[in-house]
Amino acid sequence: MATAIKFFGFILLLVSSQLMAKDITSFTKGMKEGKGFFTFYYDENKDKVYLDVDKLSQPFLFQSSMPQGIGSNDIGLDRGQLGDTRIVQFERYGNKVLLNQLNTYYQAKSQNAAERQSVKEAFAESVIQGFTIVSQDDDSVLIDYTSFLLSDIHGISRSLAAGKQGNFSLDSSRSAVFMPRSKAFPKNTELESVVSFKGSSPGKHVKSVAPDPYNITVHLHHSLIELPDDNYQPRAFHPYSGFWSVETKDYAVSLDEDMAVKYIPRHRLHKKNPTAERSEAVDPIIYYLDPGAPEPVRSALLDGARWWSSAFEKAGFINAFQVKMLPEDADPMDVRYNTIQWVHRATRGWSYGSSVIDPRTGEILKGHVTLGSLRVRQDYLIAQGLTAPFTSDNADTSAIKEMALARIRQLSAHEVGHTLGIAHNFSASVNNRASVMDYPHPLVTIKDGKIDLSNAYDDKIGVWDEYVIKYGYSQFPDNNTEQQQLASLVASTKQQGFLYMSDPDARPLSGANPEGHLWDNGDNPAVELERMLDVRKLALNNFGLDNLASGRDVSDLQEILIPIYLFHRFQTTAAAKVIAGVDYSYQVKSDNELGAKAVNFDQQQQALNAILRTLTPQELVIPKHIVELIPPKSYGSYRNRESAPSKTGLVFDPIELASASAQHSLNALLNPARLNRISQQVALHSETPTWSLPLYLTQIINATVKADSDAGVNHLLHKRVAALTIESLMKTLLNEQTSIEVKAEIFESLHELNTWLSSYSRKNSFNNLLSYHLAWYFEHRKWLPLIKPTAMPPGSPI
Secondary structure (H helix, E strand, C coil): CHHHHHHHHHHHHHHHHHHHHCCHHHHCCCCEEECCCCCEEEECCCCEEEEEECCECCCEEEEEEEEECCCCCCCCCCCCEEEEEEEEEEEEECCEEEEEECCCCEECCCCCHHHHHHHHHHCCCEEEEEEEEEEECCCCEEEECHHHHCCCCCCHHHHHHHCCCCEEEECHHHCEECHHHCEEECCEEEEEEEEEEEEECCCHHHHHHCCCCCEEEEEEEEEEECCCCCCCCCCECCCCCCECCEEEEECCCCCCCCCEEEECCEECCCECCCCCCCEEECCCEEEEECCCCCCCHHHHHHHHHHCHHHHHHHCCEECCEEEEECCCCCCCCCCCCEEEEEECCCCCCCCEEEEEECCCCCEEEEEEEEEECCHHHHHHHHHHHHHCCCCCCCCCCHHHHHHHHHHHHHHHHHHHHHHCCECCCCCHHHHCCCCCCCCECCCCEEECCEEECCCCCCCCCCHHHHHHHHHHHCCCCCHHHHHHHHHHHHHHHHHCCCCCCCHHHHCCCCCCCCCCCCCECCCCHHHHHHHHHHHHHHHHHCCCHHHCCCCCCHHHHHHHHHHHHCCCHHHHHHHHCCCCCEECCCCCCCCCCCCCEECCHHHHHHHHHHHHHCCCHHHHCCCHHHHCCCCCCCCCCCCCCCCCCCCCCCCCCHHHHHHHHHHHHHHHHCCHHHHHHHHHHHHHCCCCCCCCHHHHHHHHHHHCCCCCCCCCHHHHHHHHHHHHHHHHHHHHHHCCCCCHHHHHHHHHHHHHHHHHHHCHHHCCHHHHHHHHHHHHHHHHCCCCCCCCCCCCCCCCCC
8 A cells, every 4th residue: 555655656756847847838738828028828628827036026006996896885895996006026946936015115225235134134024925846947937826826915804703794705616717808918917716705693784784694705806016117206295285194114214304205196197298397298198987877977087087187287288187988908907097986885885996006115106096876866865855956747857966976076186196196185175175186075055045056165176275276286307406396385375374184183072183175165164054954943943754766655754854853963973073173284394384373263252152052942853844745754764874763663763873973973972082182262261251171071962951841842852962972971081081180080070960950949840850969979989871872864975
């Protein structure tokens, strides 16, 4: 037996050596060939892809992507999604070839080779795949690429596990090479596969989109891309430039220099005539739209994306930015095409703009826009809820359709802007909608007693956007001139009063900048909140069957009502950031105006007054005619994520929806960081007696718990808001992020409130309940939860 095993092993070794003895031409005879940057061969009989590696130890870009997705916004694995952009190289070790991802973040830009090597050896690299050599020539080796092409390089199983959507693993027996999208070109090789996963315990989002939730099949794509040449000149990042930054750490800089080297990401763009004020581009930037987008959406997407052409004109280029339809034979994942994809999901979700970026320089090689198809329907729904247009079977709905299409134009421009390297500017609304890179809330007005949608969204690129394109793409004679001109451009734009706040400052509820907000309008958040509440009140008063198209289930009115009832939700957050707000900007030492200054206390009081209005029963109440109109869901229809919260079973619950709205306002008012700042600002400005933390807390309690109560539904709302207020105050008191000084003031306010609640004149069953919980806390220093706060239905994105 042992002799037979040895003989069999000898035969395998002999066969293996004979295979290796074949040259690549002989080995690949009869296979389909894709000749290009890395030539590949496909053996149809074995479903194998072989890669001719003729560039050993030569860096190139590797880009993974996902041409066919899972279809759930919550899972976040969409059609057309780009994965990581890696600089890699094939390295040979004996009969193996390793694909090594180089560590490009840590480096030493030095003439000293030993210094460069010391940094290289100090930080890890990542071998992402190993291959066996199956054949070779004098100048190249042939590897079996199949297992890597069919691998989970995109991290799908990790994403599903992280989202609690099940435990999935790759099943190679149900995975295959996808040749229709596998092609090679002189500077890039594109390979695609069908990859299947088997799993257990699938989550609800997987169950909602997969025909068999225990088995998921997607497409994955590999792009092997030649590194760009050295003719691209990186451009320095400035915090006010409006661009994202691409950063590396340079260990070779002098001690008085910053080790962080930051460039802006941008496409390569050169003038045909560099000395001309305006010139055509050597190679224009061309974007291609997914032909799967239907009309009239298609035309709106084209229009919005083309807005950027005017910004490039202002930067000195003629016809340098173009948008066309994607050719029929083009692959949207091919790195040679900047693409705008129309992507479907089971629920509405985010759109985004991603790019393939050279991490060494910031050069953008491919822009890829993902536009969620349900976004346009959400705007249509909002417009439908605001205007009640269905007064007849043949009602004119052109106004609400135009509002939805106007939003799609803006969205197209916004996401293309990201793929040009541009960051969000959430202060643009303060500067009269100066940028498409803001998140715009529909600017709805009242005209002649009716809701007017005509100015809901802007119809052009913004002045801020023109500045950003000038910063990123203007061409200068030399580096010294470039730095001077860019500094002058930044200074001039600041002097004109253009504000800029991006994600880290604008997104958090604890944010302090009074101008950086998402989904807001106007230069005074408090005034705009008051105005929006008036628009909302008119829309609610007019709400009824005319908000519903003929033939639709009447129970669907609930989902149409939600965005109208919560129409003010984002403006409330904007107004809250004025409270304990701090005026500041993105600054460098050479700027003229430096520092951070507390917002005027009168403005803070104005914002508080506006938000307290949102907590009154008069604003929270849902008109009786609406409550009596909305029935439980019809048979065959179901509650969904867009439905209102309910504690009344199948019946629409107006009090619970009001509770969600009230809790939203309370979360903003009683944010620990906001209260901490109030305490510190007052201490720094002790000469101002009209504003203090005790006074702030007193106003909130007086407007909610101690407010006079009407009868009926308003009385129920008063009780609900009172309970939520106490629960929110206690939550802030017990929050470890709340400073000890602030805790002392909340403690005192609650102690005084308990005395008020337990007084003889105030005793009733509800006050007894509130007082019991507070008294228990003061005796035992442990809080018995009074009420569970109600979660808001989803708002973003709109």
